Amino acid sequence: MPLDPARLRPFWYPVLPLDQLGNDPVAVELLGEPLVIWRGGDGAPHAAPDRCPHRSARLSSGSIGADGSLHCPYHGWEFSGDGRCLAIPQQPQRPIPEACRLRTYPAQARYGRVWVCLSDQPRLPLPSFPEEHDPSHRLIDGFWELWPCSPFRVIENGLDNFHHYFVHRGLLQATTAQPDPIEGPIEDTVDGFRFRIPLQVHNNAVLKDTLDQDTDTLTVERQVSWIAPLGLSLELEWPNGLRQRIVLHAVPTNPQDTRISRFYFRNDTEEQVPAAAMVRFERGLIDQDRAILTAMAAVLEPWPAGEHLIEADQPIALMRQRLRELIQSL
Numbered sequence: 001m002p003l004d005p006a007r008l009r010p011f012w013y014p015v016l017p018l019d020q021l022g023n024d025p026v027a028v029e030l031l032g033e034p035l036v037i038w039r040g041g042d043g044a045p046h047a048a049p050d051r052c053p054h055r056s057a058r059l060s061s062g063s064i065g066a067d068g069s070l071h072c073p074y075h076g077w078e079f080s081g082d083g084r085c086l087a088i089p090q091q092p093q094r095p096i097p098e099a100c101r102l103r104t105y106p107a108q109a110r111y112g113r114v115w116v117c118l119s120d121q122p123r124l125p126l127p128s129f130p131e132e133h134d135p136s137h138r139l140i141d142g143f144w145e146l147w148p149c150s151p152f153r154v155i156e157n158g159l160d161n162f163h164h165y166f167v168h169r170g171l172l173q174a175t176t177a178q179p180d181p182i183e184g185p186i187e188d189t190v191d192g193f194r195f196r197i198p199l200q201v202h203n204n205a206v207l208k209d210t211l212d213q214d215t216d217t218l219t220v221e222r223q224v225s226w227i228a229p230l231g232l233s234l235e236l237e238w239p240n241g242l243r244q245r246i247v248l249h250a251v252p253t254n255p256q257d258t259r260i261s262r263f264y265f266r267n268d269t270e271e272q273v274p275a276a277a278m279v280r281f282e283r284g285l286i287d288q289d290r291a292i293l294t295a296m297a298a299v300l301e302p303w304p305a306g307e308h309l310i311e312a313d314q315p316i317a318l319m320r321q322r323l324r325e326l327i328q329s330l
């Protein structure tokens with residue numbers, strides 16, 4: 001059964017790379033709702049439905065005033081970052097009715113993204129990563145692209161510890177079709193769960209470019225975290241001490257499309273491994289995943305019927321169960 005997208009509203013999602021937010025309002029879509037994003041006078045992002053409360057013009061086609069207010073392109077009404085109507089040019093002498101207010105949504109700038117929650121009461125906090133304030137780590141912006149697929153399939157793919165041997169053969173080249181067992185218990189976190197699972201890979205030429213490491217076979221220690229409802233963090237620790245966190249979000253943009261957001265923290269430097277080399281390697285892996293995921297039905301369906309999960313699918317089964325509990329608790 002497809003899920004009503006309204007059930008996914010009270011959560012934070014990345015909706016726009018910060019570097020795409022300039023001096024004009026920007027149109028984005030989240031859970032099928034057109035939104036306008038703009039930068040206010042204090043530099044912080046603001047979010048609202050892309051629809052003027054006067055007569056429904058697209059506010060994203062408007063402009064931003066010197067004070068950071070949003071101006072409608074149709075008749076020039078002006079709105080503050082908290083949605084107050086500041087000016088109605090057609091009747092400057094009259095008081096501005098409270099009803100002329102623009103509804104706004106919580107918005108924040110973090111990790112090079114604008115994040116929006118389509119509810120005034122987010123059910124979970126915006127995810128936090130300790131590397132954000134750790135000067136030994138750098139933040140690398142990886143991917144921001146639209147895929148015609150289900151966001152749930154993308155997250156399940158990240159929790160799938162045994163597709164590497166088939167899907168990523170030739171690139172990641174995991175050494176066996178059988179997954180290593182999860183080490184220790186699956187632990188609850190504030191916003192989901194996490195588990196540790198190693199992965200043995202062949203260190204091929206493309207991977208070597210991203211690792212600064214020369215051996216032919218490597219075991220990468222991995223901690224995989226599900227960040228409810230549609231985020232994932234993969235913490236990788238390589239034998240040479242390189243630590244890399246991959247943060248993936250699968251954002252339900254509209255019923256057919258998922259926005260893929262992927263950024264990274266790494267404790268090496270640009271001189272050791274250029275970000276472009278790492279992104280090139282990731283591009284290859286992601287394209288292999290994309291081919292599988294976009295060939296499946298693009299249905300917003302977290303609990304598909306008629307599937308037969310095996311023991312190694314335990315994290316996926318648990319995610320489905322936790323998601324059901326979370327959504328039913330709203």
Ligand code: FES
Pocket residue numbers: 052053054055056057072073074075076077
């Ligand atoms: S529709 Fe926006 S000011 Fe009239």
Ligand SMILES: [Fe+2]
Pocket residue numbers: 157163164167168285289
């Ligand atoms: Fe993959």
